[in-house]
Each structure stands twice: as structure tokens, then as C-alpha cells.
Amino acid sequence: MSYSIPRVTPYLLYEDLEGALSWLANAFGFRERLRHAAPDGRLMHAEMSVGEEGVIMMGCPAPPYRNPKHLGQHTQNVYVRVDEDLGKRFDRAVQAGAVVLEEPADQPYGDRRFGVEDPEGHRWYFAQSIADHR
């Protein structure tokens, strides 16, 4: 069912969780699957589906939390494996306003990969096996 939680799940923190949900849907094609709201309506937690089995969880901590953009540095990357359309995904992300870290390029270890930063400064790498791609 669509509620399965993988053994390991990235849990990203955003200052504007509502904004992140719509940006990630638009730029990366992730699909919102769950949100938890506090009684005052504040969004506390959300989850998005990534492909068939992938999940990311997201939270919205109270200040003084600062996202990577406001902190001035990123502290981790998220690496997403896809089966197809790497180039199209790159174009879509750039159109949505993603900051390009790396254009799509073949990597010696066997993946073709691009890297982008989202509006809050989290870094995302999308990769496809070169064997599938050629």
C-alpha cells in the first residue's frame, strides 16, 4: 500500500513546509502523500512519494531553526535514483527555479547525474545508471 515506510528515510527540515511541498512537486514531480496539521492549522509534518517506493519526510521546526540557505551551508545531500528521463528531469527542475550545482554528466562510477539546490538550500542529486541510459 502507499503507506509503507522504507527502512531508511531522509527527513528534511524546511522553514516553509507548505512552500516546499508545492516546489518539490513542481520541480521534481514528487507527490504529496501525507500531512499532519496542529490544531491551530500549522503544518507540522509531511511526506512525499518519490517514484514507486521512495519516500521523503519533512518537518517544520520552530525558530531558531535555520535552513541551509539561512545557515550559510548545506550539511547533507539527498541522492535520488531514477530509471529514465534524467535530462527531462533536469530541465523541469531548472524551469522551476532550482539552482544548478552540476549539469547532467556521466560519472566514472557508472551513473549519469545532475545536482541542484532547492529554494531553502537543500541539495538534491538525481542519477540514472549509464547502462540503463545508453
Added chain:
Amino acid sequence: MTVIHKVNRRPLSDFVDFLWLSAGYVQPHAAERVLPTGNMSLILDLDEHGKVPDALSGARTRSFVLDTSTPLSLIGVVFKPGGGFPFVAGPAAELQDLSIPLDAIWGRGAQVLRERVLEARTARGRLQRLEQFLFQLALRRPQRHPAVAYALKTLRSPGSNVADVTERTGLSARRFIELFRREVGLTPKMFSRLSRFRAVVSTLQPHAAVDWTTIALDCGYYDQAHFIHDFREFAGMSPSAYLRHRTAGPNHVRVTD
């Protein structure tokens, strides 16, 4: 806490927008007015001796008052526009503005659903049980009439009008209205008016200054008078009363009297 689960899996996602669960919903006010969405919906009370009957509601064109004087624990389904018809026997139009006890529609199935949902102890588990139940019903893959599918998509954009849409379906006005009502539960005209009203409600941002004239025109109203007339009819209050008494959920408004 309220948990909202977006349905992403086809074919259920063709018909269901999201499932929600509210555990111990407590508000500082004794009652709130719930605005109409034009969508069909389903609700189950999670309390053993709850006061809200398990029911399926047809498309609403009027607001209703929810008693919030005691904590509520509910689980529910919001169908997509025109998405409720596969789950009821008979035309959706017969349910307009009505709430029908679930057992009157699904017979013993209503009790089976209730037991299955309550068997799970967690919010996730309960939402999952409800989704599975609906999924099985959706597997019969009921087909939307192409004219209705086209109209549902088109009538939601601000510049659309019913006469143009009817003409483009190639059907007679009478036949088109009949098909549309059977699946959506409203006339195309009412659906179009409700869509404009919903566009206004979803445009309003909390704490932002509101320019009603601009909003009315952007959302497809002919002028501000038409807008205010429709708003009063659907919301049961003026736009400014709405802004004053709106709760954190844009669809729920504090009742003060």
C-alpha cells in the same frame, strides 16, 4: 491533530482527492460553519458512541453547522468533483445537499468498513484500512462519460461558461445536463458557480489585505455585486464576516451567535 492523506494510486486517485483523520478535534468555540465545496464526502465517527452518524454526503451547495462543543474524533473522505458517483448506487444528483446514513447505501458493507477501520489503532492504520476499502470499490473501474470529464476540467477555469462547454460536447443541453447531474450531483451551472466561489476561498491568504473587486474579477465574476450575492448564498455570510471569523482551516468559520 489532523492527518491528511493524498490518494496517489490509480484508479482510486481518479475519484478520491484525500482522506483525513482528526483525533480529539477541540475548538475554542461551540460550533463552526462548514462551507460547501461541491464535492461529495464520507464521514465516520471514531468514537464508539459518537454523535456524528456514519454517512455519505452528496455535493453540497450550502454551508452547514458542525457542533464542536465536545471533542470530535472523525475520519473522512473527500471525493474529487464528480468522483463520488462510483461509490453510490443511483444518480449522484439524488444526494445533492443530503447526508445519507452509510448503511442505507452500502448495507452490511457500512458495518464491515466501520469494524475494519476501528480495528486499527493508529491514524495511519485507520487511513490505510479506509483507503483499501475504497480501493476495492474503485477496482470496478467505472467510466466517466467523456463529456462530463471534459466539462469538469473546463468549467473550473475562470473564463469558462456553461453554454460554450455544452456546445463543444456535441450533446443537446438536456442530455448533457442529465449526464452531468448523474455523475457530479449538481447541474453544470451550479458546479460552475461553486467553482468560482471555491476559487475565491482558496485565493484568500490569512492576514493579507483583501481587494475584493480584484479577487472577484480574477475568479471570473462579472462584477462585485454578483460575487457578493453568490458568496452570501454559498457561505451563509458576507465576505467580510467570513474573514473575521475564519478558523485555521479556510473552510471552517467560527459561529459566534
